[in-house]
Amino acid sequence: MTARLDVISVAGARPNFMKIAPLARALGAIEGVRHRIVHTGQHYDKNMSDLFFTELGIPEPWRNLGVGSSTHARQTAEIMVGFEELLDEDPCDVVCVVGDVNSTIACALVAVKRGIPVAHVEAGLRSFDRSMPEEVNRILTDAISDSLFVTEPSGMEHLAREGVDADRTFLVGNVMIDTLLGHRERARQSDVLTRVGVEEKGYGVVTLHRPSNVDDPQTLGGIMGALREISARLPLVFPVHPRTAERMAAAGFRARADGGFIACDPLGYIDFLRLMEGASLILTDSGGIQEEACILGVPCLTLRENTERPVTIEIGMNKLVGSDPEAIGREAAAILDGDVQPVAAPDLWDGRAAERIAETLMDRYGRAS
Ligand code: UD1
Secondary structure, X not given: OOEEEEEEXXXXXXXXXXXXXXXXXXHHOOOOEEEEEEEOOXXXXXXXXXXXXXXXXXXXXXXXXXXXXXOHHHHHHHHHHHHHHHHHHOOOOEEEEEOOOHHHHHHHHHHHHOOOXXXXXXXXXXXXXXXXXXXXXXXXXXXXXXXXEEOOHHHHHHHHHOOOOHHHEEEOOOHHHHHHHHHHHHHOOOOHHHHHOOOOOOOEEEEOOOHHHHOOHHHHHXXXXXXHHHHOOOOEEEEOOHHHHHHHHHHOOOOOOEOOEEEEOXXXXXXXXXXXXXXXXXXXXXXXXXXXXHHHOOOEEEOOOOOOOOHHHHOOOEEEOOOOHHHHHHHHHHHHHOOOOOOOOOOOOOOOHHHHHHHHHHHHHOEEO
């Protein structure tokens, strides 16, 4: 007797795609699984979406809701309306959502009200900063999920404290690291360093897109000033997120190459992985990049006051510096003056998280046939 399982996975924004890729592969390897990807269209540019599907070999989405950018309410609502129609047309046994973007909570809410269990991949992370839209998305998605797949011990503690039954929480590792480990060799063939004009370990990488850093011209100006100072000592490569590009243009900051400060368009996964691995320092306000830097052994300064990924700090590869220009400059100098000690990867960040998730989904939601 074989089990059958019908799964819909939701992908909407750039940081979702590297999480969906290994899930699609692991689910595809199990006999009796029907796996469909729904792309919400939250991110839609070639550089922010299509390139990731091609490079990571993600199957063509079953449907694309094409919602695009909007206010939080409108974007979330449009995803909900579109996703409900899809579930009415052809439902499934379980809806799998990843991460903490608006697509995550929107589809989780629709599924649970339609009586379909939700599996949340990357559950339990908490920044304890409710001014971040992602923190609200995380708390709400976890509260209505039936299976909660967790990347690091702090997540298990948060969920236990919030009263989630232990038999619904699973410490499985990190699907984003599955993708990193699976593409590291291929990324080493990328010629992005030559294209950008930097040398191995002779540059830093910057990413910025959090509303708290880029929406206020004064904060953005302070950070840009600190980055320009660092770039006099260490060239900085800055692939600019579309949101940041808009804000920089509005505030009158130049976004193109300028001395040691090398701004470029967003990069695909393979080029960006190569760029991170070759860097001697990463400055970011992204969630995922803090984790990727740890595995690549590149020191990371996080331009935020908090992180929902404390294991990256505990193992010694990440430090919070906020948005204060003086602190950013001081901590960057300390890293450039010091030795970088290799660190051990967090438990279970071994490239097999997606397999553990796929097996658990089959156990919990598979139907005998
Ligand atoms: C979203 C996620 C954030 C994630 C980030 C990664 C939420 C609440 N936020 O933030 O958690 O870290 O994605 O990128 O879900 N834009 C384009 N092309 C695109 C996508 C966006 O030009 O393909 C521009 C639009 O002008 C849009 C702006 O970027 O207004 C912001 O996009 P949006 O999806 O609303 O949020 P992000 O800031 O990207």
